[in-house]
Amino acid sequence: MSFSKFSKFIFNRNVQGTFYQAITLILVILAIFYIVQNTAENMVARGLASGFHFLGVESQFDIGMTLIDYSPTSSYFDAFIVGLLNTLLVAGIGIFFATIIGFTVGIMRLSSNWLIAKIAEAYIEIIRNIPLLLQIFFWYFAVLRALPKPKESLEFMDSVFLNNRGLFIPDPIFNEGSTIIFYLFWLTIAISIFIFIWAKRRQNRTGLTFPAFYVSAAIIIGVFIAALTATGFPISFEIPELKGFNYRGGMKLIPELVALTFALSMYTASFIAEVVRAGILAVSKGQTEAARSVGLKEGLVLRLIIIPQALRVIVPPLTNQFLNLTKNSSLAAAIAYPDLVLVFAGTALMQTGQAIEIIGMVMGVYLFLSLFTSVLMNLFNRMMKVGER
Amino acid sequence: MSDVSKKIEPPVIEIGILGWIRKNLFSTWYNTVLSLLGLYFLYIIIPPLLSWIFFDATFSGSTREDCTSSGACWVFIKQNMKLIIYGLYPSDELWRINIAYFLLTVSIIYLLIPNLKYKGGVGIFLLVIFPIICVFLFSGGLGLENVETRLWGGLFLTLVIAGVGIVLSLPIGILLALGRRSKLPVVSLLSTIFIEIWRGVPLITVLFMASNMFPLFMPEGVNFDKLIRALIGVMFFSAAYLAEVVRGGLQAMPKGQYEASQAAGLTYWRMMALVILPQSLKMVIPAIIGSFIAVFKDTTLVLIIGLFDFLGIIQFVGTNPDWLGFSHEGYVFAAAIFWVFCFGMSRYSQRLEKKLDTGQ
Numbered sequence: 044m045s046f047s048k049f050s051k052f053i054f055n056r057n058v059q060g061t062f063y064q065a066i067t068l069i070l071v072i073l074a075i076f077y078i079v080q081n082t083a084e085n086m087v088a089r090g091l092a093s094g095f096h097f098l099g100v101e102s103q104f105d106i107g108m109t110l111i112d113y114s115p116t117s118s119y120f121d122a123f124i125v126g127l128l129n130t131l132l133v134a135g136i137g138i139f140f141a142t143i144i145g146f147t148v149g150i151m152r153l154s155s156n157w158l159i160a161k162i163a164e165a166y167i168e169i170i171r172n173i174p175l176l177l178q179i180f181f182w183y184f185a186v187l188r189a190l191p192k193p194k195e196s197l198e199f200m201d202s203v204f205l206n207n208r209g210l211f212i213p214d215p216i217f218n219e220g221s222t223i224i225f226y227l228f229w230l231t232i233a234i235s236i237f238i239f240i241w242a243k244r245r246q247n248r249t250g251l252t253f254p255a256f257y258v259s260a261a262i263i264i265g266v267f268i269a270a271l272t273a274t275g276f277p278i279s280f281e282i283p284e285l286k287g288f289n290y291r292g293g294m295k296l297i298p299e300l301v302a303l304t305f306a307l308s309m310y311t312a313s314f315i316a317e318v319v320r321a322g323i324l325a326v327s328k329g330q331t332e333a334a335r336s337v338g339l340k341e342g343l344v345l346r347l348i349i350i351p352q353a354l355r356v357i358v359p360p361l362t363n364q365f366l367n368l369t370k371n372s373s374l375a376a377a378i379a380y381p382d383l384v385l386v387f388a389g390t391a392l393m394q395t396g397q398a399i400e401i402i403g404m405v406m407g408v409y410l411f412l413s414l415f416t417s418v419l420m421n422l423f424n425r426m427m428k429v430g431e432r
Numbered sequence: 433m434s435d436v437s438k439k440i441e442p443p444v445i446e447i448g449i450l451g452w453i454r455k456n457l458f459s460t461w462y463n464t465v466l467s468l469l470g471l472y473f474l475y476i477i478i479p480p481l482l483s484w485i486f487f488d489a490t491f492s493g494s495t496r497e498d499c500t501s502s503g504a505c506w507v508f509i510k511q512n513m514k515l516i517i518y519g520l521y522p523s524d525e526l527w528r529i530n531i532a533y534f535l536l537t538v539s540i541i542y543l544l545i546p547n548l549k550y551k552g553g554v555g556i557f558l559l560v561i562f563p564i565i566c567v568f569l570f571s572g573g574l575g576l577e578n579v580e581t582r583l584w585g586g587l588f589l590t591l592v593i594a595g596v597g598i599v600l601s602l603p604i605g606i607l608l609a610l611g612r613r614s615k616l617p618v619v620s621l622l623s624t625i626f627i628e629i630w631r632g633v634p635l636i637t638v639l640f641m642a643s644n645m646f647p648l649f650m651p652e653g654v655n656f657d658k659l660i661r662a663l664i665g666v667m668f669f670s671a672a673y674l675a676e677v678v679r680g681g682l683q684a685m686p687k688g689q690y691e692a693s694q695a696a697g698l699t700y701w702r703m704m705a706l707v708i709l710p711q712s713l714k715m716v717i718p719a720i721i722g723s724f725i726a727v728f729k730d731t732t733l734v735l736i737i738g739l740f741d742f743l744g745i746i747q748f749v750g751t752n753p754d755w756l757g758f759s760h761e762g763y764v765f766a767a768a769i770f771w772v773f774c775f776g777m778s779r780y781s782q783r784l785e786k787k788l789d790t791g792q
Contacts, residue, residue: 060615060616063615063616063619064616064618064619065619067616067619067622068618068622071622078649081648081649081650081651082648082649084651084652085647085648085650085652086648088652150540154466155456155459155463156456156457156459156463156467156470157456157457158466158467158470158471159454159466160472162470162473164566165503166711168775169771172725172729172770172774172775172778173729173767173771173774174729174730174732174770176732176733176735176743177731177732177743177766177767177770180743180747180763181763181767184759185457185759185760185763238704267723274783295593303551370633370634371634372626373634373637374636374637374733374736376636377735377736384634384636384637384640388637388640389640392640392644398644398645398648399645399648402637402640402641402644402645405637405640406629406632406633406637406641409632409634409637410628410629410632410633411630412632413631413632413633414632416627418656
């Protein structure tokens, strides 16, 4: 009798489950304990102190491109911020261009024009089957390094110059009185948001439409121009000029940044194009036909029926691509663009030897970005969920 | 009456090639503009590219002095071919790599020919036995001379890393996916954390971690080879991505399959191995191959931690003083090789997708 009780106990699903979980947990804890103990011993042996005290220490290295004030006397924490900002900068610019190229190519791919569709398809198939790092090397070493010297720069409209020292663009200068224009600009944006909400409510209540887009565009642009004229054009542009062997003035984008932006946006665009194409194809043809048959004009069919439904499919994978682009920007380390990985996990790690803290911080930044994006996406999906009957 | 019954041929410009061109390229005024722009675009891109790659290029010779034409200097690639394919592997031992290349090529060709028997056997050979043979062939042992991994390089190293990343990450990925879907809260939580951490960080930080932190984790005296550390990083990284792909397949399985196998009295592992996994893996084969393509492209990143893979060797031979200034040739060659591999894999997966589509 006791044996059957025992076997009943052993083969009980809950008991088995608890047993397996306990074993897993113990193994994982043992592994972590083992690693932690080894690490502690190794760190003592190498004379490393654990902890984040090193962040306040003078870094003693310079960084080629900084968005905030930074010098070799700044702390390691400042270096971290500089790297982080450089990463976010290249990711931001990359996302902007990747979205534009990606949407263009994706729509081209669906064109009824055979040639255009094939060109888009060739672009996608070529670019996304070549490793990104190779493309970065190509743009950096084979294209930008091979550009002419500053004296023979490529010029666009006498204000943008491209040469082997980088890309030189006009730099906006904000003189006295320009702050008021900024305030007015934000104010008009707020007003137009209000107009949109009001127009939507009125349409829901009465069915009357209001040209909210045109009105708010007119308000924003009109107020902006009026304010510029009234304050006597306080915003001007400083145009780069050739002085000696290089350009002075204006805004200089280092070649590493330009190469990285080119490669990242072209590479990610090939994926975004496929996302866009899938999204548009996902809207069933019946939707278009039904919209036409209730008498909507072609533009309205696109704006009210196809785009909102396609966006619901496009946005989640699109944000995923944005995230991929941000993570891929870490390849900057290979061409010495001073991003988070190069500055912090490279130089700072070499100097301090604080491998665990530094790599933990760098991974933490990327993990935070990933989790933040997925939280946003879950919110988006909840908002956009189709009301099922 | 006879006039009406006479068959009227459609106008010439509506049928045949002319009709096709009219319909697909010049149907409206803006399509005409777009087509002309497209043609112009192709005109400025294609002819110069072709003449650089083929017509004006130099194919024969042995030094850079032979490259006098305006086109590409493929002599550069030809002279460095041994480095590019084998890395610094000792010349006397190259036959070992050649055997592996040969076995790999033969098995892949066998798998690609339709309607042959024993494909499953060849697949298992490729995934299980072939890697074991390779370990001995490449690193030595069983009477073969030891070859240090720092001499490994070139296309050979790229294929080794991609191969390890692909072969070892699949079982780990499947286990992780099962773990994440498990009803046991501890197992599911641990798998989820593991997967999300690896997926949330870029591969570079993983490789930095592998080269800087792994040595700290091990007891004194235990020192892993740099290549093995990188391989472990690549393996876990791709396993996490595969786990999510496999989980997609598991989720797509109808609940009835689980219930039916439980009703038939199968234990968890039997149910998974015999009923659920075969069906759900089949469903996600295209996505798995997509992951493999990503791993293959990502292997290039190991050059950042100082391993000379295919791209790394091309960078390296480009810095040779005898061959300075030929980086274009190097990159175009590397791009072509990578493209052939990746495009081939993606086409194969599309074919499989059609073939496996049982029309459910």
